Amino acid sequence: MTVDTMLGRALRFGRRMRGRAARWIATVGGALVLAIAHAPAQQGFVTLKGDLKTSAWWVIADFEPFTTEVRGIPANRIRKDWCKATEFREDLIPRELLGADGMLGAERSFAIEGRFDGSATKQVALVGVYQECSGKKGRFILILDQPADGKAKVRFVSAVRTDHQFGALEKGKDNTIVAWSCMDCDGISVLKWDRKKRKFDWLPEPDEQ
Numbered sequence: 001m002t003v004d005t006m007l008g009r010a011l012r013f014g015r016r017m018r019g020r021a022a023r024w025i026a027t028v029g030g031a032l033v034l035a036i037a038h039a040p041a042q043q044g045f046v047t048l049k050g051d052l053k054t055s056a057w058w059v060i061a062d063f064e065p066f067t068t069e070v071r072g073i074p075a076n077r078i079r080k081d082w083c084k085a086t087e088f089r090e091d092l093i094p095r096e097l098l099g100a101d102g103m104l105g106a107e108r109s110f111a112i113e114g115r116f117d118g119s120a121t122k123q124v125a126l127v128g129v130y131q132e133c134s135g136k137k138g139r140f141i142l143i144l145d146q147p148a149d150g151k152a153k154v155r156f157v158s159a160v161r162t163d164h165q166f167g168a169l170e171k172g173k174d175n176t177i178v179a180w181s182c183m184d185c186d187g188i189s190v191l192k193w194d195r196k197k198r199k200f201d202w203l204p205e206p207d208e209q
Contacts, residue, residue, distance in 0.1 A: 045092050057097045058166040058183050063088075063129040065137070070128065071144060071152045078142070078157055079130070085140065087111065087128035088167070108168040108180060113146075116175050116200070117193040122146045123155060125177045125191075127167035130159060139165045141179055141191075143200055156191070156200040176203070 050060030065086040068075050075085040086092075088110035090102050103109050111126040125143045143156035164181065172178040177191040190203040 045086070046094065046097070056183065059164065061097075061166055062163065063137075063165045065129045065131045070126075070142065071124075073144075073152055073154065075130065078140075078154060079132075079159060081132045081134070082130050083133040085128060085130040087126045087142075103168065108170045108183070110168060112169050112171055112177065114171060114175065116143065116177060116191075117155070118175065118195075124152075125169055127169055127179070129165040136161055137165060138162050139167045139181075141167065141169075143177070143191075158202075 044064055045066065047062045047064065048057060048060050049062050052060075063086075065084040067086045068084055070078065070085050070087050075082040078085060090098060090110070095102075110128075111124055113122060113124050115121070116123050116125065122145075123143050124146055125141065127139065127141050129137060130140045131137045138159055138161040140157060140159045142154065145153040145155055147153070166182065168180045168183065170178040170180065172190055175193065179189045179191065181187045189205075191200050192203050193199075194201045
């Protein structure tokens, strides 16, 4: 066998190997793209424990938190006994549950912005689900400062252990924050900045006044 023949075979072998490697990379890359394209936002975040024919979805919905921070704040800095906390977002809830208009159809939201304490600093109020390290779950409401430097600061936190974790928010009169435990009911609570106490506090219920 001449040197030229050996060199030719070596070159052809190299081309075949490069071709196979290229096809393998293309196949794997295509599979990854396909997997990402078809991956759901978060499987298992919402589980319905009941019948939609007899109950509204938010009544029978059970939420499973899967993040360890909220807006960059670690869950255990919000409450020491929290291991997980996930704020509600429309993209985490199936569209067939929210409806074509989403939360906008009910004029409510999972997060609202404003200057709720009357200062120059903007705040965001949001609602979500938390899980204690013991496994207990519940609903939380947070009010965070959003200063110009972008570092969120907790101004208010309310947490309730419950099997009914759904919640929504709405801007009320006089810079108040209206908290709903459903999409369509009379069960609301109202948060307002108390100038004398210099903190956010729940307004008393009408029958408590």
